[in-house]
Amino acid sequence: VDTHANNIMVVKVGDKFPDVTLFEGSPAGAVKTSEILAGKKVVLFALPGAFTPGCSKTHLPGYIEDYDQFKAKGVDTIVCVSVNDPFVMAAWGESFKVGDKIRMLADPRGELAEALDVVLDLTAVLGNKRSKRYSMLIEDGCVKHFNLEEDGGGLTCSLSNNLLSAI
Numbered sequence: 001v002d003t004h005a006n007n008i009m010v011v012k013v014g015d016k017f018p019d020v021t022l023f024e025g026s027p028a029g030a031v032k033t034s035e036i037l038a039g040k041k042v043v044l045f046a047l048p049g050a051f052t053p054g055c056s057k058t059h060l061p062g063y064i065e066d067y068d069q070f071k072a073k074g075v076d077t078i079v080c081v082s083v084n085d086p087f088v089m090a091a092w093g094e095s096f097k098v099g100d101k102i103r104m105l106a107d108p109r110g111e112l113a114e115a116l117d118v119v120l121d122l123t124a125v126l127g128n129k130r131s132k133r134y135s136m137l138i139e140d141g142c143v144k145h146f147n148l149e150e151d152g153g154g155l156t157c158s159l160s161n162n163l164l165s166a167i
Helices: 033-037 053-065 067-072 086-095 111-116 160-166
Strands: 021-023 030-032 041-047 077-082 102-106 119-121 129-131 134-139 142-148
Touching: 021 033, 030 033, 041 053, 041 160, 053 067, 053 077, 053 102, 053 160, 077 086, 077 129, 086 102, 111 119, 111 129, 134 160, 142 160
Parallel strands: 041 077, 077 102
Antiparallel strands: 021 030, 021 102, 041 134, 119 129, 134 142
């Protein structure tokens, strides 16, 4: 695990996933990442913002379409995370009819983005700091595969088909 002077951890394959609190559905829906990941094979992908064009036209739809293929490869849970409030994430999930296929989790204060060192400063265009786009395969809390869009917003390595082919 690499650390910076500000003690932010850069997660790498083989590392334990950081334990932070995310929110599902509302501020009352607090959930710890350690609880989501314990004893499970999880696909987790993150993106800059709900309802934004790249996220809505390409990123989220790919994971919805590939849901059955991920399940066939033994994935227990698919999680989508964004630096948004939980109401926005819930509404976005409802608009795409994700149902039980994908857990739509909010990182409202950007704590997960900070812990992973994937903060993307979009203050000028979206009003705050967000998360770079990435995808991960996590098994029992351990990072097994990590695809990070280095420019933060690209739509290449973090797409569903790329993670699916790596499993």
